[in-house]
Amino acid sequence: MSATTTETGTSFVPAADTLGAVLAPGTRPPRPSALSASLTFGWRAMLKIKHVPEQLFDVTAFPIMMTLMFTYLFGGALAGSPTEYLQFLLPGIMVTSVVMITMYTGVEVNKDIEKGVFDRFRTLPIWRPSTMVGYLLGDAFRYTMAATVILVVGLVLGFRPQGGVVGVLTAIALLVAFSFAFSWIWTMFGLLLRSEKSVMGVSMLVLFPLTFLSNVYVDPQTMPGWLQAFVGVNPISHLVTAARSLMAGSPDTGEITWVLVCGAVSIVVFGALTMRLYNRK
Amino acid sequence: MRDRTPGLAIETSGLVKTFGENRAVDGLDLAVPAGTVYGVLGPNGAGKTTAVKMLATLLRPDGGEARVFGHDVLREPDAVRSRVSLTGQYASVDEEMTGMENLVLLGRLLGHRKAAARDRAMRLLEAFGLTEAAGRQVKNYSGGMRRRLDIAASILNTPDLLFLDEPTTGLDPRSRNQVWDIVRIVVAHGTTVLLTTQYLDEADRLAGRIAVIDHGRVIAEGTPGELKASVGSGSVHVRLRDAAQRPEAERVLTGELKTQIHLEADPVALTARIPGEDADAGAERASRALAALASSGIVVDDFSLGQPSLDEVFLALTDRALTDKKMEETAA
Numbered sequence: 001m002s003a004t005t006t007e008t009g010t011s012f013v014p015a016a017d018t019l020g021a022v023l024a025p026g027t028r029p030p031r032p033s034a035l036s037a038s039l040t041f042g043w044r045a046m047l048k049i050k051h052v053p054e055q056l057f058d059v060t061a062f063p064i065m066m067t068l069m070f071t072y073l074f075g076g077a078l079a080g081s082p083t084e085y086l087q088f089l090l091p092g093i094m095v096t097s098v099v100m101i102t103m104y105t106g107v108e109v110n111k112d113i114e115k116g117v118f119d120r121f122r123t124l125p126i127w128r129p130s131t132m133v134g135y136l137l138g139d140a141f142r143y144t145m146a147a148t149v150i151l152v153v154g155l156v157l158g159f160r161p162q163g164g165v166v167g168v169l170t171a172i173a174l175l176v177a178f179s180f181a182f183s184w185i186w187t188m189f190g191l192l193l194r195s196e197k198s199v200m201g202v203s204m205l206v207l208f209p210l211t212f213l214s215n216v217y218v219d220p221q222t223m224p225g226w227l228q229a230f231v232g233v234n235p236i237s238h239l240v241t242a243a244r245s246l247m248a249g250s251p252d253t254g255e256i257t258w259v260l261v262c263g264a265v266s267i268v269v270f271g272a273l274t275m276r277l278y279n280r281k
Numbered sequence: 282m283r284d285r286t287p288g289l290a291i292e293t294s295g296l297v298k299t300f301g302e303n304r305a306v307d308g309l310d311l312a313v314p315a316g317t318v319y320g321v322l323g324p325n326g327a328g329k330t331t332a333v334k335m336l337a338t339l340l341r342p343d344g345g346e347a348r349v350f351g352h353d354v355l356r357e358p359d360a361v362r363s364r365v366s367l368t369g370q371y372a373s374v375d376e377e378m379t380g381m382e383n384l385v386l387l388g389r390l391l392g393h394r395k396a397a398a399r400d401r402a403m404r405l406l407e408a409f410g411l412t413e414a415a416g417r418q419v420k421n422y423s424g425g426m427r428r429r430l431d432i433a434a435s436i437l438n439t440p441d442l443l444f445l446d447e448p449t450t451g452l453d454p455r456s457r458n459q460v461w462d463i464v465r466i467v468v469a470h471g472t473t474v475l476l477t478t479q480y481l482d483e484a485d486r487l488a489g490r491i492a493v494i495d496h497g498r499v500i501a502e503g504t505p506g507e508l509k510a511s512v513g514s515g516s517v518h519v520r521l522r523d524a525a526q527r528p529e530a531e532r533v534l535t536g537e538l539k540t541q542i543h544l545e546a547d548p549v550a551l552t553a554r555i556p557g558e559d560a561d562a563g564a565e566r567a568s569r570a571l572a573a574l575a576s577s578g579i580v581v582d583d584f585s586l587g588q589p590s591l592d593e594v595f596l597a598l599t600d601r602a603l604t605d606k607k608m609e610e611t612a613a
Binding site: 018031051 | 366376404
């Protein structure tokens with residue numbers, strides 16, 4: 001067969017020589033390392049953001065709204081003035097917004113998993129969790145963006161962190177690291193539940209109490225004892241305290257350690273459950 | 282370099298997969314010789330896709346054994362994965378990404394460095410006539426282009442075994458021909474292809490051997506020729522000049538062929554199924570029957586000799602399977 005390959009889609013005739021040239025069996029490269037495969041899937045997540053930039057709306061508009069809303073709604077009543085309240089609220093609202101955004105991971109996984117492309121990924125000889133890690137790497141970018149947006153809004157509104165650049169950046173790094181670890185719960189639900197809507201529903205059910213029943217908005221001292229007990233064990237409270245301490249320039253190592261341990265446990269437990277579901281899907 | 286030893290690419294015995302009450306694959310035995318196109322033919326719901334998914338390590342079998350190039354799919358999934366590649370029934374490419382990005386992504390996942398992955402992607406796009414569409418998102422591709430990209434992605438590393446699950450379902454005739462040409466070239470380069478299809482002519486044109494499956498089991502297996510021969514050697518179709526001579530023609534043909542004659546809706550046409558196993562003997566008997574018509578003074582305007590189509594084979598086989606089952610049930 002000596003047909004010529006034309007460029008237009010319809011009149012294409014497969015040519016034995018050009019096709020044969022790409023089929024010639026060369027040596028196959030060794031399988032990629034776990035890190036390389038994960039980064040490649042991370043690149044895939046970034047490409048998706050590039051092609052559907054609207055999805056960044058969630059990580060920009062939503063945090064701005066949250067910050068403005070709560071600063072002006074509660075500021076006067078709780079701390080005398082919005083600017084005064086903002087010094088207390090900002091680290092917490094940053095944590096809340098970013099942790100809220102983590103639920104999109106589950107939705108995204110749920111949407112994607114039914115598509116044929118997953119069958120292809122699952123037939124590749126690669127480190128299995130890399131597909132999921134890739135998602136979370138893309139999400140870590142989104143978390144960083146959301147945190148940055150809130151920081152900028154906060155600075156504009158009069159937030160003046162004592163911890164300086166280093167304190168604020170460390171706090172954001174801790175928050176993004178925790179959110180990456182925490183998101184494994186969503187990859188699990190994304191694989192477990194049948195529809196996007198049920199993933200959303202479960203996410204809300206988990207995230208609302210977790211973010212509101214915390215020390216984000218008010219001092220837990222004013223709460224009834226049973227609620228104080230919950231707020232005390234809520235990992236979000238610990239994360240908020242750790243972030244506040246870093247931004248204030250007086251790092252609370254105990255709380256930071258608590259957050260890191262909590263994140264590690266989340267990766268081990270929910271990561272294992274996720275991979276179990278992924279392998280059985 | 283890789284060994285491409287002749288032998289079996291796929292070997293399954295008693296493979297079972299159940300979904301609740303439904304036994305999607307119910308004791309499947311396959312032996313697929315390496316280096317060929319092997320057709321798995323069956324209607325919707327026969328268990329073709331489920332079988333392919335088990336062989337490609339996507340589903341865990343509930344019973345039986347399956348080996349791909351000697352590697353057990355359950356115990357050595359990575360060894361299997363490194364030698365196979367799958368083009369699923371639904372596009373196994375990412376719709377939101379461009380054709381180029383899809384292939385580079387896959388190249389990287391298969392261990393190519395960035396430059397090599399790009400180079401390979403470009404050459405594949407060219408070989409598949411997609412250079413112009415390289416920078417467009419796949420969701421804007423036509424069905425045929427999408428399918429070509431899908432196959433390009435599957436052969437990125439020149440797999441030893443390629444699963445094509447209903448590769449032409451939903452394609453227009455031209456795109457279908459392109460896929461067929463690609464399959465022939467791929468197989469000529471040493472890749473074994475397992476092709477599932479519900480189109481009989483597709484299996485007939487491409488496959489060296491065919492397994493007909495129904496209700497998760499192989500109900501017949503052989504070369505296309507063998508399968509056709511198993512339902513008789515064909516038929517002879519005759520058109521007369523004069524419709525008045527048809528009853529006479531029917532009588533002569535019945536006497537000669539000892540078979541039921543089918544009178545067509547067209548008043549001058551009739552068709553006779555030629556009994557017997559052997560196609561050559563069938564042709565001889567048909568020519569004797571035609572001679573008998575001529576010597577009886579019946580004027581034949583036109584005649585044709587037809588091999589049984591795989592459609593007939595398939596219907597005959599599934600009918601037979603149905604009858605056998607009924608008999609089993611009655612006996613039980």
